[in-house]
Amino acid sequence: MRNILLQSLLRGPLTERHPATDATAAAELAEALGRSARNRLGRSLAIREVDAGSCNGCELEIHALGNAYYDLERFGLRFVASPRHADVLLVTGPVTRNMRDALWRTYQAVPAPKWVIAAGDCARDGGCFSGSYACVGGVAEVIPVDLHIAGCPPTPTALLQGLLALLESAH
Amino acid sequence: MSVLLESLGAGRVVEAHKPVPRVVVDDDLWRSVASRIGASELTLLGLWGDIAAVHMAVLDESEPSVVVVTRQCPHGRFPSVGKVHPPAIRLERAIRDLFGLEPDGLPDPRPWLDHGRWDVESPLAPRPQRPSERAPTRFLTAEGDGLHQIPVGPVHAGIIEPGHFRFTANGEAVVRLEERLGYTHKGIEWLMQDAPIERAARLAARTSGDSTVATSLAFARAVEAALGIDVPPRAVWLRALMAELERLANHFGDIGAICNDAAFALMHAHCGVLRENVLRASDALLGHRLMMDRVVPGGVAVEPTLAGFAQLEDFLSATEKTFPRLVELYDNTASLQDRTVGTGIVAPALASQFGCGGYVGRASDRSFDARRTLAYPPYGELSFEVPVLDEGDVNARVWIRIREVEQSLSLVHQILERLPRHGALSVPCVATGKTCEGLAIVEGFRGDVLASVRLDRHAHVERCHLRDPSWFQWPVLEAAIESNIVADFPLCNKSFNCSYSGHDL
Numbered sequence: 001m002r003n004i005l006l007q008s009l010l011r012g013p014l015t016e017r018h019p020a021t022d023a024t025a026a027a028e029l030a031e032a033l034g035r036s037a038r039n040r041l042g043r044s045l046a047i048r049e050v051d052a053g054s055c056n057g058c059e060l061e062i063h064a065l066g067n068a069y070y071d072l073e074r075f076g077l078r079f080v081a082s083p084r085h086a087d088v089l090l091v092t093g094p095v096t097r098n099m100r101d102a103l104w105r106t107y108q109a110v111p112a113p114k115w116v117i118a119a120g121d122c123a124r125d126g127g128c129f130s131g132s133y134a135c136v137g138g139v140a141e142v143i144p145v146d147l148h149i150a151g152c153p154p155t156p157t158a159l160l161q162g163l164l165a166l167l168e169s170a171h
Numbered sequence: 172m173s174v175l176l177e178s179l180g181a182g183r184v185v186e187a188h189k190p191v192p193r194v195v196v197d198d199d200l201w202r203s204v205a206s207r208i209g210a211s212e213l214t215l216l217g218l219w220g221d222i223a224a225v226h227m228a229v230l231d232e233s234e235p236s237v238v239v240v241t242r243q244c245p246h247g248r249f250p251s252v253g254k255v256h257p258p259a260i261r262l263e264r265a266i267r268d269l270f271g272l273e274p275d276g277l278p279d280p281r282p283w284l285d286h287g288r289w290d291v292e293s294p295l296a297p298r299p300q301r302p303s304e305r306a307p308t309r310f311l312t313a314e315g316d317g318l319h320q321i322p323v324g325p326v327h328a329g330i331i332e333p334g335h336f337r338f339t340a341n342g343e344a345v346v347r348l349e350e351r352l353g354y355t356h357k358g359i360e361w362l363m364q365d366a367p368i369e370r371a372a373r374l375a376a377r378t379s380g381d382s383t384v385a386t387s388l389a390f391a392r393a394v395e396a397a398l399g400i401d402v403p404p405r406a407v408w409l410r411a412l413m414a415e416l417e418r419l420a421n422h423f424g425d426i427g428a429i430c431n432d433a434a435f436a437l438m439h440a441h442c443g444v445l446r447e448n449v450l451r452a453s454d455a456l457l458g459h460r461l462m463m464d465r466v467v468p469g470g471v472a473v474e475p476t477l478a479g480f481a482q483l484e485d486f487l488s489a490t491e492k493t494f495p496r497l498v499e500l501y502d503n504t505a506s507l508q509d510r511t512v513g514t515g516i517v518a519p520a521l522a523s524q525f526g527c528g529g530y531v532g533r534a535s536d537r538s539f540d541a542r543r544t545l546a547y548p549p550y551g552e553l554s555f556e557v558p559v560l561d562e563g564d565v566n567a568r569v570w571i572r573i574r575e576v577e578q579s580l581s582l583v584h585q586i587l588e589r590l591p592r593h594g595a596l597s598v599p600c601v602a603t604g605k606t607c608e609g610l611a612i613v614e615g616f617r618g619d620v621l622a623s624v625r626l627d628r629h630a631h632v633e634r635c636h637l638r639d640p641s642w643f644q645w646p647v648l649e650a651a652i653e654s655n656i657v658a659d660f661p662l663c664n665k666s667f668n669c670s671y672s673g674h675d676l
């Protein structure tokens with residue numbers, strides 16, 4: 001284990017070593033995001049993720065925000081376990097009827113001021129599941145949405161962009 | 172003719188069903204197949220509803236051969252398979268919810284997917300009903316001094332899918348776990364009805380995001396079987412490449428996440444990088460990180476890029492250096508093994524009764540792997556091993572994943588060597604002018620995905636059923652956690668990593 005730790009130390013962070021355009025864009029974005037987070041919220045934006053019936057694709061990319069390339073936590077943006085600790089609800093999925101109540105109750109449990117981000121094409125209007133007997137069709141049908149992040153699923157870069165946009169508009 | 176098919180000699184074989192036979196049987200034969208499954212002579216691969224009929228796919232592992240058995244139910248009833256074979260119970264509860272067909276003798280008649288929140292009842296029946304008043308769901312009981320219940324979910328603490336777990340605990344030890352699923356039910360099979368193939372394929376791709384390639388492949392192969400289409404060789408190889416990349420990405424993610432649930436974040440960080448590298452290579456190669464909508468009926472939708480192949484080669488050579496070091500790290504960290512060894516044991520008998528696929532089955536001595544057992548192309552031409560262990564604990568499920576990563580890395584090499592660099596990627600899916608049916612079974616990272624499709628004469632989907640491997644893994648998790656401490660549930664759960672969405676549909 002010592003070797004691995006040592007190598008990681010010597011090698012430096014992955015974000016800077018990766019030359020791909022995607023990674024560069026992500027790094028720029030991440031920096032801007034860090035600045036805004038500090039200005040507006042003093043380095044502490046707590047995000048509670050709610051899967052309201054997604055296919056899990058969106059969750060996979062939200063997870064990726066935590067990996068060494070994107071490392072969301074270095075900006076004080078972090079995912080929290082309880083809605084009661086959250087400033088932001090990050091909601092995915094076409095809101096199934098079976099999840100509607102749970103989503104509503106989770107929203108109620110978030111203390112104000114609070115923001116809602118709907119992530120993914122499903123969360124906008126139900127996406128390819130709209131019209132189903134089992135789906136409400138879009139997060140805004142159930143709770144007020146401040147921002148929508150497009151994509152199926154949105155890439156981690158798009159998610160970072162969305163968080164940035166929210167911070168820019170939040171007062 | 173297979174021995175399995177011969178034993179169904181009294182039934183009527185449906186010619187339009189490809190590539191395996193479908194046999195329409197009477198009550199007696201249906202019951203006898205059910206009891207052979209119950210006696211572990213045959214394995215249940217799936218059980219699903221249709222308009223006034225039920226179908227079950229059965230596997231005879233000794234041959235191996237697969238047959239679909241159909242029981243027509245003009246009066247809306249059929250003899251319950253769950254009565255003699257408990258793994259069928261949830262499937263029958265779902266059939267009841269969706270089609271309103273009544274399994275006679277079903278031991279647990281509580282609704283499963285229908286939580287009483289839709290504005291229809293039996294949405295897939297020819298004449299859906301208005302919902303009736305119903306009592307709230309009752310959980311199974313456990314009685315005794317000092318037992319307490321812990322309800323968890325549907326909204327969980329982490330970034331995961333929704334589901335409800337009802338624990339009954341005696342102090343720290345779990346006495347009973349009951350799962351309640353269906354929260355992510357989106358009505359996918361209903362949405363597929365009458366849909367053109369392209370739309371249905373997009374829905375299949377969004378059944379379970381982590382298995383989008385596997386589910387798309389199962390759906391595509393079922394459609395191609397029905398229409399009698401052969402996809403170009405280049406597409407066959409490219410699909411296998413995608414399937415192995417998906418397996419790698421998920422196994423890396425899982426190995427890291429399991430260790431993370433044992434509070435070993437270092438492994439998680441390194442595995443997260445490996446996973447991200449796979450996704451970036453996939454994106455460079457085919458323009459989507461999860462490769463959604465890349466496998467389509469008829470072939471592959473997108474031309475792979477040369478830059479993508481180069482990135483893939485870089486990824487392979489880098490990973491072949493780093494991964495063995497992580498394996499060593501896992502193997503040498505006693506505090507980590509302390510959590511994983513002996514935790515969440517699945518007895519081999521249970522894995523075989525439930526026909527558990529994937530790492531859950533293979534960690535408990537069930538060697539089934541659709542790539543090997545059913546050898547769909549191109550796997551018959553590739554050399555790989557199917558790792559099997561019999562300890563059945565979290566540790567074994569980690570080791571199966573580790574060995575499968577090694578096998579998949581080798582498979583990716585072999586596929587890259589054999590993959591034709593030029594040639595067509597797809598053929599059109601042309602309607603045959605007749606009703607036709609197809610079945611396919613494909614090995615996803617989590618286990619075998621089954622797709623059954625019936626197309627009308629315009630090649631629109633009349634009925635499609637997608638069975639995620641999680642159907643036969645979720646119930647086993649309830650058994651695996653028994654007598655373990657509540658705090659080990661996340662670890663056990665992650666080592667299964669069942670799909671909610673794939674199961675709920």
Ligand code: SF4
Pocket residue numbers: 053054055056057058092093094119120121122123127151152153154377380
């Ligand atoms: S937007 Fe796409 S990835 Fe996200 S939940 Fe919907 S179908 Fe899945």
